[in-house]
Amino acid sequence: MRYWIVLVLLGIVQLGISxxxxxxxxIYTVADEMxxxxxxxxxxxxxxxxxxxxxxxxxRFVAANVVYPxxxxxxxxxGKVVVRFVVEKNGSVSKAEVLRDIGGGCGDEVLRVIxxxxxxPIPWVPGIKAGEPVRTxxxxxxxxxxxxPEPEPDFILFDxxxxxxxxxxxxxxxxGEEALTAFVKENTPYSESGEADCIIGEIxxxxxxxxxxxxxxxxxxxxxxxxxxxxxxxxSTAKKTMGKWTxxxxxxxxxxxxxxxxxxxxxxxxxxxQKRQDFESAKTLIEEGxxxxxxxxxxxxxxxxxxxxxxxxDNAEYLALRAQAYLDSQMMDEACADLTKVxxxxxxxxxxxxxxxxxx
Numbered sequence: 001m002r003y004w005i006v007l008v009l010l011g012i013v014q015l016g017i018s019x020x021x022x023x024x025x026x027i028y029t030v031a032d033e034m035x036x037x038x039x040x041x042x043x044x045x046x047x048x049x050x051x052x053x054x055x056x057x058x059x060r061f062v063a064a065n066v067v068y069p070x071x072x073x074x075x076x077x078x079g080k081v082v083v084r085f086v087v088e089k090n091g092s093v094s095k096a097e098v099l100r101d102i103g104g105g106c107g108d109e110v111l112r113v114i115x116x117x118x119x120x121p122i123p124w125v126p127g128i129k130a131g132e133p134v135r136t137x138x139x140x141x142x143x144x145x146x147x148x149p150e151p152e153p154d155f156i157l158f159d160x161x162x163x164x165x166x167x168x169x170x171x172x173x174x175x176g177e178e179a180l181t182a183f184v185k186e187n188t189p190y191s192e193s194g195e196a197d198c199i200i201g202e203i204x205x206x207x208x209x210x211x212x213x214x215x216x217x218x219x220x221x222x223x224x225x226x227x228x229x230x231x232x233x234x235x236s237t238a239k240k241t242m243g244k245w246t247x248x249x250x251x252x253x254x255x256x257x258x259x260x261x262x263x264x265x266x267x268x269x270x271x272x273x274q275k276r277q278d279f280e281s282a283k284t285l286i287e288e289g290x291x292x293x294x295x296x297x298x299x300x301x302x303x304x305x306x307x308x309x310x311x312x313x314d315n316a317e318y319l320a321l322r323a324q325a326y327l328d329s330q331m332m333d334e335a336c337a338d339l340t341k342v343x344x345x346x347x348x349x350x351x352x353x354x355x356x357x358x359x360x
Contacts, residue, residue, distance in 0.1 A: 027086055027095075027135045031127035035087035035136050037061070038124055039155070039162055042211070043253075054125075058140075060153040065113045068144060072104025080141045081110045089133040091123030102144060110142050120160055154250065158218060163208060164257050169249040171209050171257040173241065180241070180261070188237045188263055191229060198272035200279050201226050201315070203234035205261045209245040211254040218258060223317040225345050226265060234263040282308040286318060293321075298329045316345040332358055 033047065039061070040053035085096035096114045101107035117124075127136030155164040173180040193199075201224030208216045217238060220231050238261045248257035266276060289304030305322035312318060323338035336359035342348075343355070 025089070025135050027137055028127060028129060029137045031129045031134055031136050033128035035127045035138050036125040038091070038122060041125060057154070060151060061157065062110075062113055062140075062142060063151060064153050064156065065116070066109055066142065068146075069105035069109055072102070072106050072144065073146065075104055076146065077102050077104040077106065078143075078145050080143045081106050082139070082141045083107070083110050083114060084137055084139045085114055087124045087126055087136050087138050089126050089135060091126055092118050092121070093124065093138075099139075106142075106144050120157060122157055122160065155255070158208075158258075161208065161210075161216070162256055163218075164248060164250055164255040167248040167250040167255060167257060168252075171248040171259055172246045173259070174244045174246065183241065183244070184237055184261065184263055187240050188265070189233055190265055190267065191233075194230070194265065195267045195269045195272065198267050198269075198275040199226060199230075200224075200266055200272070200275050201230075201312075202262050202264045203231060205234050205238040205263060206258055207238050207241070207261050208256055208258045209247055210256045211247050213243065213245055213247055213254075215239065215242050215245070221317075222346065224312065224315050230265055233265075237261075237263050278311045282311045282315070282318070285311075286321065289321065289325075293325055298325050301325045302329070314341075314345055316342045319345075327358070 034051070036051055036054040037058035038054070039057035040050050043050055043053060079102035080100065081098060081102060082100035083096060083098050086094045088094055093114060096111050098107035098111065126133040128134065152166065154166045155162045157163070201222075203226060204221040204223070205217060206219040206221070208218050210216065215238075217235055220235060222231050222234075241261070245259075247254040249255065266279070285304045285308040289301045289308070292298075292301035292304060302322060302325045305318060305325060309315065309318050309322060319338040319342050323335045323342070326332075326335035326338065336355065339355060339358065
């Protein structure tokens with residue numbers, strides 16, 4: 001059972017100025033403009049409208065990132081954790097402290113999320129007094145309530161950018177997906193050394209198309225560990241799509257959204273014919289396995305995934321799919337082996353927290 005958190009802001013502040021020590025600038029509890037979570041600055045409208053939007057998005061951000069501690073959940077603890085922190089003049093947050101806790105690790109969890117804003121980083125719009133940025137306290141209350149559905153966020157924060165996951169009109173490539181596939185194929189180079197060794201595989205580029213139609217590469221997934229050279233070529237190909245996208249639209253305005261661009265590297269020489277055939281066979285097996293998995297036929301899905309892995313034993317994507325089917329079938333040792341290999345192939349830390357629970 002999963003438990004969710006609904007976030008509510010405190011609207012009560014006390015007048016006055018606090019000063020932590022004589023060497024620091026004063027910290028205000030009230031400013032001419034209070035600090036704002038940096039999610040709605042692009043909106044046209046009044047300062048109050050921006051502030052209301054920012055508070056709503058802050059609520060969604062914290063709700064999406066706070067995890068109900070197991071100890072609090074098992075003890076049935078519910079209630080509000082009240083925290084206070086300082087928004088510095090440069091937009092960073094500091095001096096986060098719990099003013100009221102409910103126990104079970106809830107206060108520490110809220111502090112973790114608040115302090116993580118500096119790690120992303122997520123610079124706030126600082127408070128303003130007499131036309132100048134000032135250090136300002138920001139108070140908020142985070143209610144923990146069991147079995148409450150979490151509001152689905154409109155966007156997530158990824159590497160410092162707002163990335164919308166809800167939109168009225170999705171991000172679109174001119175001509176559609178088939179046109180994108182053709183463009184990628186025509187504009188992706190393939191090295192002679194790759195032909196000699198019949199290197200084959202796909203690299204997935206997570207591409208963000210901003211509201212102004214500019215693009216940014218968010219992540220690169222090299223499932224077959226093709227290497228830096230192929231990764232560079234995949235990124236170059238993805239960047240060549242600049243100017244061919246229509247941004248996503250949410251509530252009447254363009255917004256940032258992402259698209260997973262698949263870049264295949266297929267050797268064309270006659271000596272690689274068998275490799276090409278095996279690659280197409282593996283892709284077909286994977287598609288069949290996914291269909292079976294969605295139909296909850298885990299055993300047959302595992303058979304399909306295993307047949308594909310027999311052809312390409314070092315494909316991290318195939319291994320991750322089989323690992324998920326193993327987990328659903330409570331085959332923990334097999335899932336552990338597959339996910340450990342995925343970590344080794346892709347050199348990622350995604351599974352660092354998961355593996356200790358699986359590999360017992």
